[in-house]
Amino acid sequence: MAAQRLDGKALAATMRSEIAARVAERARAGKRAPGLAAVLVGEDPASQQYVKNKHKACQDAGLATTVHRLSASTTQAELLELVGRLNADPAVHGILVQLPLPKQIDDGAIIRAVSPNKDVDCFHPENVGLLMTGYPRFYPCTPHGVLQLLTRNGIALAGKEIVVLGRSNIVGKPVAVMLMQKATATNPAAGDATVTVAHTRTKNLADVCRRADVLIAAAGVPGVITPDMVKPGAAVVDVGTNNVDGRWLGDVHKDVESVAGWLSPVPGGVGPMTITMLLYNTLDAAKQIDG
Ligand SMILES: Nc1nc(=O)c2c([nH]1)NC[C@@H]1CN(c3ccc(C(=O)N[C@@H](CCC(=O)O)C(=O)O)cc3)C=[N+]21
Numbered sequence: 001m002a003a004q005r006l007d008g009k010a011l012a013a014t015m016r017s018e019i020a021a022r023v024a025e026r027a028r029a030g031k032r033a034p035g036l037a038a039v040l041v042g043e044d045p046a047s048q049q050y051v052k053n054k055h056k057a058c059q060d061a062g063l064a065t066t067v068h069r070l071s072a073s074t075t076q077a078e079l080l081e082l083v084g085r086l087n088a089d090p091a092v093h094g095i096l097v098q099l100p101l102p103k104q105i106d107d108g109a110i111i112r113a114v115s116p117n118k119d120v121d122c123f124h125p126e127n128v129g130l131l132m133t134g135y136p137r138f139y140p141c142t143p144h145g146v147l148q149l150l151t152r153n154g155i156a157l158a159g160k161e162i163v164v165l166g167r168s169n170i171v172g173k174p175v176a177v178m179l180m181q182k183a184t185a186t187n188p189a190a191g192d193a194t195v196t197v198a199h200t201r202t203k204n205l206a207d208v209c210r211r212a213d214v215l216i217a218a219a220g221v222p223g224v225i226t227p228d229m230v231k232p233g234a235a236v237v238d239v240g241t242n243n244v245d246g247r248w249l250g251d252v253h254k255d256v257e258s259v260a261g262w263l264s265p266v267p268g269g270v271g272p273m274t275i276t277m278l279l280y281n282t283l284d285a286a287k288q289i290d291g
Pocket residue numbers: 049050053096097098099100121141241248266267268269270271272274275
């Protein structure tokens with residue numbers, strides 16, 4: 001039996017048209033278009049492709065978007081100066097500084113310089129703290145995309161055994177927090193699940209993963225999730241975006257298809273959802289700032 005597909009591309013299209021409708025409504029009410037400023041430092045081809053995809057998705061949904069391209073030799077002071085200008089610009093509601101940054105720039109210093117009110121990635125420590133304590137200002141894009149992909153395909157999370165493989169600040173840790181958190185009226189994207197976080201030092205990794213009703217693969221290692229690690233019928237979400245010789249490879253081995261009950265593909269799964277949640281946050285930032 002082949003797994004049912006968690007089709008991120010299709011859900012992203014549905015949600016983008018919902019967002020576009022809200023953006024159009026704001027325009028009719030005389031409000032400024034939600035504005036996203038994306039900052040790209042250097043010439044990494046994968047980063048250029050992501051930024052291009054984000055820019056197009058914004059344009060399609062009626063958002064105002066600008067891309068600031070800086071050379072790979074940009075100094076930290078120059079980048080901080082740009083971030084300061086974007087923080088002060090009323091046409092900019094969301095700021096995204098594409099990571100990773102060149103080695104002469106301290107990622108943390110840049111993340112802390114973005115105004116928390118415009119931090120649509122939800123990387124600023126103030127916003128991470130708000131998320132962690134159950135009063136989110138924004139939801140981080142990839143974790144939010146993962147929760148939407150599951151719940152909008154009818155996969156309930158409350159009380160489930162969920163295993164997250166990976167502990168990064170951008171995926172593993174925040175997705176684990178969101179999945180375990182109590183859902184409330186002011187914090188709806190919360191799973192109420194029993195969550196285990198596994199990583200490179202986890203013992204008996206296959207046994208741990210096989211407990212999962214829902215398995216989130218965010219290790220960044222192509223094909224690391226093999227069929228013996230999956231409970232028959234489990235939902236498997238592949239967050240891996242490993243670019244190998246110009247092709248996208250997930251963290252989930254292709255043979256998992258015959259064991260899992262649900263599986264998100266790469267490409268066409270979490271990636272398009274991540275971009276959609278960025279649009280969602282930019283609209284949300286505009287509401288928070290302009291009303
Ligand atoms: N400040 C910051 N915020 C980010 O959100 C951020 C970042 N830095 N750095 C890099 C990662 C990676 N990321 C992806 C977004 C979309 C796809 C995506 O749409 N992928 C397509 C395939 C790619 C394509 O078709 O071009 C898919 O999976 O179907 C993938 C990866 C955002 N990131």
